[in-house]
Structure formats: structure tokens, C-alpha cells
Amino acid sequence: MNEKDRNFIKRINNSNFNEEIEHFKNDLKNATFLSLDTEFSGIGFSNIRQNDISERYVAMLKVLRNRSLYELGVAIYTQLDEDDSSDKNEYSTSSRKRKLNLTRRYEIKIYNFVLLNSFDHTISPHSMTFLAQHGFDFNELFLHGIPFNVKKHDEAPPTSPYKIIIDSLSKCNVPVIVHNGILDLLFIFQTFIAELPDQLTDFISILLKYFPKVFDTKYISEYCDNPETRSFLPYLFSKYERHNFQRIQNEKSHISCEIKGYSIPFINITHSLYKPWENNVKLCSDFSNHGYCKLGMQCKNSHDITLILDQEEHKRNKVRERKRIKLQQKELQQEEEKTKDDIGVTIDNNENQKDKDSDSEIEESEEISNNNNNSNVINQVAKFGNYNIHSAGFDAAMTGFVFCYFHMTVPDLANLDQSKFLNRIYLSGKNTSLYLQATKYPTTNTSTTTPSSFNSLITSTYHKKKWNIK
Numbered sequence: 001m002n003e004k005d006r007n008f009i010k011r012i013n014n015s016n017f018n019e020e021i022e023h024f025k026n027d028l029k030n031a032t033f034l035s036l037d038t039e040f041s042g043i044g045f046s047n048i049r050q051n052d053i054s055e056r057y058v059a060m061l062k063v064l065r066n067r068s069l070y071e072l073g074v075a076i077y078t079q080l081d082e083d084d085s086s087d088k089n090e091y092s093t094s095s096r097k098r099k100l101n102l103t104r105r106y107e108i109k110i111y112n113f114v115l116l117n118s119f120d121h122t123i124s125p126h127s128m129t130f131l132a133q134h135g136f137d138f139n140e141l142f143l144h145g146i147p148f149n150v151k152k153h154d155e156a157p158p159t160s161p162y163k164i165i166i167d168s169l170s171k172c173n174v175p176v177i178v179h180n181g182i183l184d185l186l187f188i189f190q191t192f193i194a195e196l197p198d199q200l201t202d203f204i205s206i207l208l209k210y211f212p213k214v215f216d217t218k219y220i221s222e223y224c225d226n227p228e229t230r231s232f233l234p235y236l237f238s239k240y241e242r243h244n245f246q247r248i249q250n251e252k253s254h255i256s257c258e259i260k261g262y263s264i265p266f267i268n269i270t271h272s273l274y275k276p277w278e279n280n281v282k283l284c285s286d287f288s289n290h291g292y293c294k295l296g297m298q299c300k301n302s303h304d305i306t307l308i309l310d311q312e313e314h315k316r317n318k319v320r321e322r323k324r325i326k327l328q329q330k331e332l333q334q335e336e337e338k339t340k341d342d343i344g345v346t347i348d349n350n351e352n353q354k355d356k357d358s359d360s361e362i363e364e365s366e367e368i369s370n371n372n373n374n375s376n377v378i379n380q381v382a383k384f385g386n387y388n389i390h391s392a393g394f395d396a397a398m399t400g401f402v403f404c405y406f407h408m409t410v411p412d413l414a415n416l417d418q419s420k421f422l423n424r425i426y427l428s429g430k431n432t433s434l435y436l437q438a439t440k441y442p443t444t445n446t447s448t449t450t451p452s453s454f455n456s457l458i459t460s461t462y463h464k465k466k467w468n469i470k
């Protein structure tokens with residue numbers, strides 16, 4: 001990806017801070033919500049899998065206190081007035097107008113803050129290699145990073161650039177979206193707010209003063225009515241981008257995402273991305289399932305999410321075809337029953353069950369659009385080629401789109417304030433979440449009673465988050 005194409009993510013470091021921060025503040029004024037993501041120095045293979053929530057938090061903060069955030073990605077999502085779109089004259093017929101009114105239009109602005117912790121900290125070589133492989137600019141970090149010192153928050157004046165960032169975000173007072181965000185939130189707290197408190201309850205109370213409404217898209221993806229079996233970020237992003245297109249084809253409500261001041265849209269809404277599956281490609285199962293493969297770039301099998309999704313659609317199509325044939329057979333059998341009353345017809349129950357199971361995998365859009373009008377049209381979408389290069393800003397933007405999609409399709413998210421997903425942060429490994437709720441948890445003595453929802457804060461040490469080792 002060349003420099004020009006990367007321009008849609010605004011990088012802010014210490015050299016351009018003063019001129020860019022005003023644009024950032026301006027963009028925040030119209031925010032509907034913010035999505036956040038971080039890059040950091042890795043957490044290594046630390047043992048932070050204690051079952052007890054308090055112990056686990058203590059173990060985590062011991063690790064994090066010696067680590068550092070490097071990048072904060074912020075995607076500002078602004079939902080545009082729906083009436084805006086109906087003015088566009090290209091849609092003249094009434095049916096098209098109706099279709100267009102189903103569009104949820106968002107304008108996004110993506111920022112990537114580069115931050116340099118001046119306090120000594122530990123790095124994980126493995127994570128650094130990963131960052132380097134994916135285009136992370138260490139020169140920019142050490143030459144132009146916005147300075148902060150995790151040990152000297154009290155001494156930093158409110159005019160410090162990093163204080164201005166967190167104040168702007170907090171004042172914005174809109175929902176904050178993360179994906180598998182426990183470490184993001186801990187690092188953001190430690191970088192911008194204060195040293196991590198000794199007690200989890202204090203962490204939560206203070207965090208909520210800055211960000212009272214947080215949603216975690218990984219939690220939503222695994223705990224909604226149609227839970228995803230794969231939930232790493234680029235997978236969900238690519239999948240919902242496809243589903244969104246299929247919704248357009250089926251005249252259902254759908255999303256459009258424009259990047260402010262940039263002509264290329266963030267998501268594809270013009271052509272199907274599905275290609276007929278060819279069996280000659282071997283997909284890496286680790287990567288397919290978790291978005292992470294320990295072999296990294298050395299892996300001989302494919303890490304291409306496009307192909308993972310093509311294969312899934314291919315399987316779904318096969319299931320559909322099998323269902324169609326079975327239905328035909330069943331109708332035929334019923335015909336026969338009518339004529340031959342005395343002959344019983346046995347239906348293979350196992351097969352039926354198999355079909356049912358497969359049904360649940362079939363997502364909402366029944367009709368896969370195979371009308372591949374993309375053979376000639378190569379419409380550009382703002383993407384990093386094959387996800388080899390990424391940044392916190394881009395991941396934040398992907399998280400935002402995933403949230404938009406859930407907001408549109410998950411009934412419980414229609415009213416965000418009442419949502420059961422509000423302030424639930426994903427924890428891997430156990431059937432639970434970290435519930436951010438200040439009032440129930442006094443900031444004083446926490447050793448006596450532990451609220452039940454805090455029974456276990458599970459966090460994965462190295463399946464850090466979306467799709468890579470951290």
C-alpha cells in the first residue's frame with residue numbers, strides 16, 4: 001500500500017500535533033460514537049489466567065505497568081441525517097428511493113496517535129517483529145512520538161498533548177466501541193489517565209468517568225442470538241461487509257461508510273466479493289479459527305480472509321443445494337404417500353437433524369448473490385492489501401463498522417442505553433464478561449465481598465486480541 005492510499009488515516013505525532021489536533025476536536029463534535037484500538041509493546045507470555053477476578057487484575061496490572069502503549073487508533077463515526085441521501089437525484093424511481101431510505105449512512109474519520117512513553121519499559125521481541133512485519137514505523141515512534149510518562153501523570157499540565165487527547169475523547173460523551181477490549185482499556189487508562197490502581201473496582205470507577213458507555217464487539221458477536229464461532233476482527237469485518245452487500249441486493253436496510261474528505265469508501269457496497277470456491281487452496285486452520293497463526297508469514301497455508309469467507313459461502317451453498325434436493329425428494333415422497341397409503345415412508349431423522357444444524361449456520365441473507373458483477377468492475381475500497389499492513393486506526397475503523405452492523409441487525413442494540421451488551425467487556429476462556437458498573441462496586445475496601453459478575457476476569461495472554469500475537 002502506497003503512502004497516498006494510507007492518507008485516509010490521519011497520523012498525529014508530536015511534529016504535527018498542534019496543527020492536527022484542532023481538526024480532531026472538530027470532527028469529534030459530530031460524533032455518533034467512537035471506536036478505539038491500540039498497539040503496544042506486547043505483553044509476552046505472562047501468566048495472567050487466575051480464576052479469581054481480583055488476583056487476575058493484580059496479575060495483569062503487574063505486567064502492564066512495565067509495558068507501554070505505542071499507538072492509539074480512533075475512528076470517529078458520524079451517522080448522517082437520513083434525509084441527506086434522498087436529495088440525490090440519481091435515485092429517481094420510488095422503489096429506489098425506498099431502498100435508499102434503508103441506508104444508514106455513516107461518515108468516518110480515522111486518526112492514529114503515535115505515543116512515546118519516556119519511562120523505561122519492557123518489550124516483547126515477538127510482538128515487535130510482528131509490528132515491524134506489518135509496517136509499523138519505529139522511527140516515527142522514537143523520533144516524533146507524543147511524549148507521556150506513566151509515572152508522572154500528576155506532573156503533566158492539562159495542556160500536555162496526551163492530556164488534550166483524553167480530555168477531547170471524554171468530553172465527546174458518546175459510546176466507545178472496542179473489540180476484545182480489556183487490554184486496550186487498561187493501556188488507555190495507564191497511558192492517559194493514571195497509573196493503574198491496585199483495585200479493579202477503582203479502575204472501573206475511574207474509567208467510567210471518562211467513558212461511561214462502552215461496547216465490545218467481540219462480546220456482542222459471541223453472546224448475541226446468532227453467535228459467531230469465529231470472532232476475530234478482520235473476519236467479522238469482511239463477513240459483515242459481504243452480508244451488508246447482500247442486504248442491499250435483497251433491499252434490506254444496510255450501511256454505507258464514507259471517509260470524510262476521501263473519495264474511496266471504507267466498505268464495498270457496489271459488487272459481490274464472493275468468488276466460486278476452488279479446492280486447490282489450503283487454508284490455515286489456526287488462522288481461520290482465531291485470526292492468529294504462530295508461524296506468521298512463514299506459514300505455507302493461506303491466511304486470506306477473502307478465501308475463508310468464500311469457502312464458508314461455498315459450504316452454505318452446498319447445504320442449500322442439499323436442502324433443495326431433499327425438499328424435492330420429500331415432496332415426491334408425499335406424492336407417493338398419497339397414492340400408496342399402505343406403504344410407509346421413512347424419513348432419515350439423522351439427516352434431518354444435520355440439516356437443522358446447518359441451518360443455524362446460514363446467516364440472515366438467504367440468497368447469496370452470485371451475480372458477480374465484479375468481474376470487470378474493480379471498485380476501490382479503502383483497505384490495506386490482504387491485511388499485511390495495519391494500524392490501530394484501521395483496526396479501530398473496522399471495529400466501528402462491525403458495531404454499525406450489529407446496531408442495525410441485533411435487536412437488543414436498537415436502544416443502546418438499555419442494551420444488555422452495554423459495558424460488557426469480552427473475556428476469553430470462560431462464559432463470562434467483565435461488567436463495567438461503578439455504583440455496585442465501592443472504591444474503598446474491596447477485599448470483603450466480590451460481586452458475582454466479577455467472579456472471573458479471564459484474559460488471554462497471547463491470543464491478545466483481534467488477529468495477532470501481542
Ligand SMILES: [Zn+2]
Nearest residue numbers: 284287293299
Ligand atoms: Zn498459518
